[in-house]
Amino acid sequence: VNRHADRVRRPVLAVISAAAVLSCLLAGAFGQELLARVAIFGMFAVSLDFLVGYAGLVSLGQAGFLGVGAYAYAYFAAVLGWPTGVSLVLALVAGALAATVLGYFAVRVAGVFFMMVTLALSMMIYAIAIKSRTFNGDDGLSGIPRLNMSWIGIDLDNAAVFSITMLVLLLVLWFSFDRLVRSPFGQTIVAIRQNENRMRALGCPVGRYKLAGFVVAGVGSALAGVMMVQQNSFVNPELTYWFLSGEALIVVIVGGAGTLLGPVLGTILVVLFEDKVSSLTDYWHFWTGILFVSIVLIAPDGIYGRLNAVAAKVWGRADDA
C-alpha cells in the first residue's frame, strides 16, 4: 500500500492497541491464553508478511522456521537445561542458520516454484523432527520452561503477565518491521519485487538481498516459535507441518499482504474463528477451509485493503466538499 494513500494506518493501530489493552484488563485466565495465542500468531504473520508482501517471496513453508525456533529452544532449555535466555538466543541463531541454508536453494526460484520449494523444504524439517530420537519423534518434547525474567521482576508463569509480554513483543516486532521496510535495505527489497531485472541491471546483488530478507523472516518466525512452545510448554512435529504455513499465509492475505498491520487483523479474525469453531465441532478444518475460500473470494485484497477503500470513499467525499 502506498504510504500516502494509506488512511487507516493510525486508526487501525489505535483500535488494535485499545482492544488489546481492554481485553487484557477484562479477560479471565482462558481469555489471557487466547490473547497470548493471538499475539504469538501475530508475530508469525508479521514476519511472513515481510517476506510475502514486501519481498514478494510467497513462502508456503514458513512453519518450518517456526518449528526450528521452537525445537531449538525446547532442546536447549528443557533437554540440556541451559539458561532460558541463552536458549532463546541460540534458538534465533538456529532459525537464522536454517533460513540461510534452505534459503540459499529457495531464492534461486521464483513464483510458484518458490512456494513449492519452501513447502518441500519445510516438510523436510517436519520429516526430520518426526524421525529424530533426539527430539522424541512423534511425541515431541515437553516440560519446556518459560523465559526466566525474574531479574527484572517479570514472572512469565503468570497468565496475565505472559499475555501482556507477548502483546508488547508483538508491538516491538511490528515496529521493527515497520522501520525495516522503510530503511534502505527494505526499500531495496521492495524494489527487487517490483522490477528484479532493473535492479540487477543497476548492479544490485539481487540474490543476496532476497536471501537476507528470507533470513530476517526466518528469524521472526523462529521467535514466534520460541514463544509458542513457552505458551504450550510442549512441542511436536505438528508445529512444522505445512498446514500451519498455509494458515499463516492465509492470515497474511486475508489481512492484507504488504501492510504489516493487516496480517495482525487477519490473525485476530482467524485465531478467534478457529477457537470458536473448534469448541463447537470436531470438524473445524472444514469450517476453516470454508472461511479461507470465502474470504479469498470476497476480499482478495484483504481486510486492510477493504478498509482503505472504504476510507478513501468517505474522505474522498469530505475532500470534495
Next chain:
Amino acid sequence: MLTDPTFLALQFLNGLQFAALLFILSIGLSIVFGLLDFVNLAHATLYMFGAYLALTITHLLGSFWLSLLIAPFIVAAIGVLFYFGLLRRMQGKHTTQVLVTLGLVFIGSDVVRMIWGSQFHEVQAPDLLSGSVAVLGQTFPVYRFFVIAVGALCLVLLHFGLERTRLGALVRAGIDDKQTASSLGINVEYIFFVIFALGTWLAGLAGAIAAPVLTVFPGMDVQILTLTLIVVVVGGPGSLAGTVLASLLIGMADTFGRVLFPQIAVALIYLVMALVLLFRPGGLLPARKLL
C-alpha cells in the same frame, strides 16, 4: 544385503511400482500447471477421494474392476464442478489459487472423515491380481506388476495422445505459447477444460489404483502431495518426459532410501530436489523456457 541381487531386484520393482503411481498422480498436476498455469494443491485430495470411492464402490458392487472404471469419472466430475464454480476465475493468480485450493484441502480432509470416519481402511485386490509370483526365488505381489503396467499404459497413451493427435498438438501449442495459440483461433479455454478434466480423472485413477497397495485413511492426500509437487518441480511442469524421469528418480530414491538409509531417507528426496534446482532451476526437462 546391499550386494544381494535378489534383494536389489525386488526393491527395484517396488521402486518402479511407486514411481508408476507417482507418475499417474503427478502427470495430471504437471500438465494442468504447465498448460493452465494453475497450481492445484487439492489434486492429491481428489486422489484421496478416488481411493475412498474405490473402497465404497468395491464394497457396494463387489467388484474392484467396476470401481476402477467408475471412481475416476466421479472424481473428474467433482473436479469439473470446482473448475466451473471456483477455479476458472483465478487464471494467472497463483497466490489465490494456492490459498483457495489449500482451503479445499482443509475441507476435503474433514469431508472424508464425515463420510467414511477417521479409521484406516483396506481394499482387497481383485482375485485375478491378488496372488504373488516368484521373482528370483522371492515372492512379489502380482498387483504391484499391475500398477507398473497401468503406469506404463498411461505413459504410452499420453505420449501418443500428445504427439500424434490433433488435441495433443493443440495442448502442446498452448503450453508453448498461450497467446499465439489463441490468436491463431484455437479455443484455448476449451482445451484448458479438457486438460483439467483429464488431470482430475488421472488423480482419481491414481487413487483407485493405490487403494489396494496403500491404506486408505484421511491424510493420505497430504502424505503424497509433497512428493507429487517435488516430482512436478524436479521434472519441469508440463513436461511428459520430465515427469517420467522425475517419478522414477523420486520413486527409486524413496524406496531405496527407506531400506538402505532409513535414518536419512526422507531427507534424501529433498536433497535430490535441492540439487536439481541448484543446477537446473526450471526442472530436469522443462517443457518451455522459464525466465
